[in-house]
Amino acid sequence: MHHRTKGTGVNPLRRDADRTRTHMHAAFSLTCLLAVIAGFALGRAAWTDGHRTAENLARHRQTVTATTVGETTYRAGDHPTSRPVTVAAATWHYPSQRPHTESIPVPAGTRHGDTVRLWVDGNGNAAAAPPSQADVALNAMGIGIGALAGIVLAGGALVAVRLRIVDARSARSWESEWAGVEPLWSGRLRPGQGAGDD
Template identity: 85%
Template sequence: MHHPTKGTGANPLRRAADRTRTHMHAAFALTCLLAVIAGFALGRAAWTDGHRTAENVARHRHTVTATTVGETSYRAGDQPSSRPVTVAAATWRYPTQRPHTETIPVPVGTRNGDTVRVWVDDTGRAATAPPRRADIVLNAVAIGTGALAGIVLAGGALVAVRLRIVDTRSARSWESEWAGVEPLWSGRLRPGQGAGDD
């Protein structure tokens, strides 16, 4: 049952499977560290890109005062689970007094002739507002956290599979070695051994 070990003062009871388990646990710890670094780097990159994009969009967005010219109605949201949006036809002038009339989202309770603020692009057409800082932060956190979780889960799954293989092989090895030792240890005869056999 003796397995040679490497190094001065090495534990003779420490088997190859034990060393493999130690290496796998160390590999998982390293994977977690790399996941934190990668998650932080991707989150920071998403924040930088999102901030740069928001600044670029903001340079081409303007708010103007529009006047509603019709009654409000409801329009389905952008997503299937979104709530309906209150909209109304409105008119405004941008740029240089150029008139525009479009159907835009308005607050609930808006009446014909009310004024509302609307975001427009450089040509004066209705446009979305620049991304908010909170949205950029949430996106960066989601990307960073997703990367971290994905790497940890993938690394954990690989380590778990490897440990399962090591445990299975170790159990088979123990059974094989015990089958050779147990008859001598217990005094029980092995198959094919006579009472006078040594």
């Protein structure tokens, strides 16, 4: 046994299944490292892109003062799970004093004749506010964390499946080897063996 291990550093008691398990654990560690790198890269890219988009929208949108010309009502949200939105008809002038009248979201309790701040696009139509820094950061974090989690889960699932296959093969090999050794070790007769047989 000494000549088989001398200078190689290989443990003769270490089975192929043990080596495969070690490789699988190392592969999962590498997958986790790559997931962190990919998550960071995708999050950073999403932050840069979102920041650029928000700046572009901010350049093309303005805030104006709108005056309500009707009573507030409730409008269903954009999604089935969204809460109702308080809206009122309002009028404003933009650009070059061009008048606009439209139903816009207003704070609850707004009365006829109240003024509200409103974001408009280059044509003066009501528009959503540009994303804030917090919105951009949350979106970038969501993308980065989602990518990290997805890669780790996919890698973990593949490693788990591979380890189950290795364990099943190892168990079958162990049973086969034990079937040949156990009768000699225990002194129990094998099927078809007589008392005087060696």
